[in-house]
Amino acid sequence: MSADQPLVLGLETSCDETGVGIVRGEELLVDAIASSVDEHARFGGVVPEVASRAHLEAMIPTIERATRQAGVRLDDLDAIAVTSGPGLAGTLMVGVAAAKSLAVALGKPLYGVNHLASHVAVDIVEHGPLPEPTLAMLVSGGHSSLLLVPDVTHDVRSLGSTIDDAAGEAFDKVARVLGLPFPGGPHIDRVAREGDRVAIDFPRGLTAGRDMDRHRFDFSFSGLKTAVSRWVQAREASGEPVPVADVAASFQEAVTDVLTRKAVLACREHGVEHLQIGGGVAANSRLRAMAQERCDAAGITLRVPRPGLCTDNGAMVAALGAQMVLKGRAPSDLSLPADSSMPVTLVQS
Ligand code: KG4
Numbered sequence: 251m252s253a254d255q256p257l258v259l260g261l262e263t264s265c266d267e268t269g270v271g272i273v274r275g276e277e278l279l280v281d282a283i284a285s286s287v288d289e290h291a292r293f294g295g296v297v298p299e300v301a302s303r304a305h306l307e308a309m310i311p312t313i314e315r316a317t318r319q320a321g322v323r324l325d326d327l328d329a330i331a332v333t334s335g336p337g338l339a340g341t342l343m344v345g346v347a348a349a350k351s352l353a354v355a356l357g358k359p360l361y362g363v364n365h366l367a368s369h370v371a372v373d374i375v376e377h378g379p380l381p382e383p384t385l386a387m388l389v390s391g392g393h394s395s396l397l398l399v400p401d402v403t404h405d406v407r408s409l410g411s412t413i414d415d416a417a418g419e420a421f422d423k424v425a426r427v428l429g430l431p432f433p434g435g436p437h438i439d440r441v442a443r444e445g446d447r448v449a450i451d452f453p454r455g456l457t458a459g460r461d462m463d464r465h466r467f468d469f470s471f472s473g474l475k476t477a478v479s480r481w482v483q484a485r486e487a488s489g490e491p492v493p494v495a496d497v498a499a500s501f502q503e504a505v506t507d508v509l510t511r512k513a514v515l516a517c518r519e520h521g522v523e524h525l526q527i528g529g530g531v532a533a534n535s536r537l538r539a540m541a542q543e544r545c546d547a548a549g550i551t552l553r554v555p556r557p558g559l560c561t562d563n564g565a566m567v568a569a570l571g572a573q574m575v576l577k578g579r580a581p582s583d584l585s586l587p588a589d590s591s592m593p594v595t596l597v598q599s
Pocket residue numbers: 265389390391392393417418419421422433434435436439529530531532533534535560561562
């Protein structure tokens with residue numbers, strides 16, 4: 251990639267990872283992360299005030315580490331991009347304030363971008379330009395959505411989303427029931443490898459009958475989570491040991507079955523030949539394998555970034571920022587807010 255491509259720094263602070271990424275055009279130069287996840291583990295979930303303070307402490311050292319590793323000076327940057335929402339209000343504000351300060355001090359344009367669109371755009375630095383349109387499935391700790399994406403820099407349409415828990419939230423809650431550490435997704439993924447996926451037939455929410463008519467591309471994971479809790483409680487009450495690996499594998503199978511079934515159906519019904527999966531749950535090994543099998547069978551090309559780029563990071567924000575510059579989108583106003591409930595269809599604020 252030549253040096254005339256835009257050099258963009260991206261800041262991500264929507265949850266518990268301080269992410270600083272630098273992208274030149276469609277090439278990732280560095281993805282530096284400082285996580286406060288260990289500070290939240292004992293609470294079983296992210297504590298917003300703790301996360302905000304951790305971002306404040308980590309921001310400058312992480313920016314310094316990123317520029318050093320990439321061998322670039324702040325002066326060389328063409329633009330600053332930052333997650334302006336959705337996410338935790340306090341943590342977003344730290345990133346937005348840092349990005350505004352950099353933009354003003356360096357005299358560079360500022361792009362406030364949507365966290366969810368960034369999860370889609372990150373795949374550009376891994377697998378090249380995004381086919382237009384792409385069908386994107388976003389599965390993270392806070393969101394589960396099916397999106398039709400004609401243009402990731404300004405046209406993202408929602409086909410459906412979760413009506414209760416996000417997919418990652420279900421992983422985290424079930425992990426807790428099984429006595430596994432927070433965040434639970436990676437632990438369920440690991441433990442499930444030793445388990446039997448068909449040991450327990452857990453429910454597949456919103457996949458049949460009138461539910462399917464009314465909520466064709468929506469998801470529901472709260473009934474599944476309750477079913478797992480009840481099954482484990484009944485087992486404990488009977489005095490028999492809980493087969494943790496089998497429960498984890500059967501739960502994971504139910505989630506991935508619903509997600510991949512609806513994603514492939516959405517591609518078919520909207521005539522889209524490319525499916526992209528993003529967000530923390532896209533790191534799940536069973537989801538990746540099942541999605542590949544079902545896409546192959548349906549003649550759909552599947553794109554999933556490497557697991558490290560699926561979970562929150564700064565590279566994804568830089569990747570989307572660089573696309574904004576490449577497509578000639580106007581920068582955001584310096585008064586841009588941190589918008590904790592920014593809708594998935596609003597790419598830039
Ligand atoms: O995208 P992300 O890093 O943060 C949000 O924007 O929410 O997603 C975090 C979520 C957590 O719920 C975590 O348990 C889940 O992604 N996760 C996984 C895996 N790795 C992370 N879930 C299932 N399998 C995994 N391997």
